[in-house]
Amino acid sequence: MAFSSPGAAQATDWEPNEALEPCFTSDGTDEGVAAALAKCRELLGSARYGGEDAAMLRYAIINFESRTLTVDEQVERLTSLTRESLPVNYRYQRDALLAGICYDAKKWACVVDAIRPDLRSNYLAMSELTMFAEAMTETQGVAAVETLASELIQQDTQSAVGYLLRADARKQGGDKAGAAGDLVTAGARMRSDYADGQNHVCWRLVTELGAADKARDACDAAVLANPLNWAVWDSHGAMNLALGENGKAWQSYELAVRLDEKAASALYGRGLAWERYGNPEKAREDKAAALAIDPDVAKDYEGYGI
Incomplete structure (x- = not known):
């Protein structure tokens, strides 16, 4: 799994100077990696570089050597390279790389330690x-x-x-x-205008936890924040459907389908709303259209319990 790091530049961004640049450029081939690795080792061994430059050379070496290192060796190398020794804009990359390696190896305590400095800042x-x-x-x-x-x-x-x-x-x-x-x-x-975050809360409360009665605030906030996103209306429809408010569910799903006529989840949900609203013919049409797009959508809704 790849953990992401912040994309925004910071005032203290570190960039390699002309002398260090060859160490940080590789075409990805075995020959290119070998050449860059050799250059990194040469520069680090010259003792001309210290501080952040030296830390970045070590970081580059670890990255290049990862092809041949075991998971335990990669974790050991990255852990020994403390985040404080790296430039600010690379600390999160180091944490993300370490977290991804540990995650793939199911080393949970290692993942926790790797992401601990970043979680509070919402970098994941x-x-x-x-x-x-x-x-x-x-x-x-x-x-x-x-x-x-x-x-x-x-x-x-x-x-x-x-x-x-x-x-x-x-x-x-x-x-x-x-x-x-x-x-x-x-x-x-969360901020009420954070549509993705509010929709995340809405959807999970409704479809994973059977708590649609607790989801109204988040679902309403999501559609207010981004009313042109079909997914927020899809979640809103699922909430209403779970609460037995079939007319409101139909309205939400209708808006979702208008925004994306190929949204299988919204089409199937509208079909369920039609069905519970007393229009079996329309229900069959919507369900058939949804299943033609996504054959698993009916099973998904069964899992949602709505």
């Missing part, structure tokens, strides 16, 4: 937090994530990140009520 996207936590099939991993989340909440009760992470951990541990409560709190901590 919510989808990545969810993928991370949901992969925790081992009890130790779930406990580690929940502990980290609780620490983050204690550090900053106004940040949504800790609550989002703890919700994932609690869901994975079987505590759906606790997970729903944390998601509601996360939604309240």
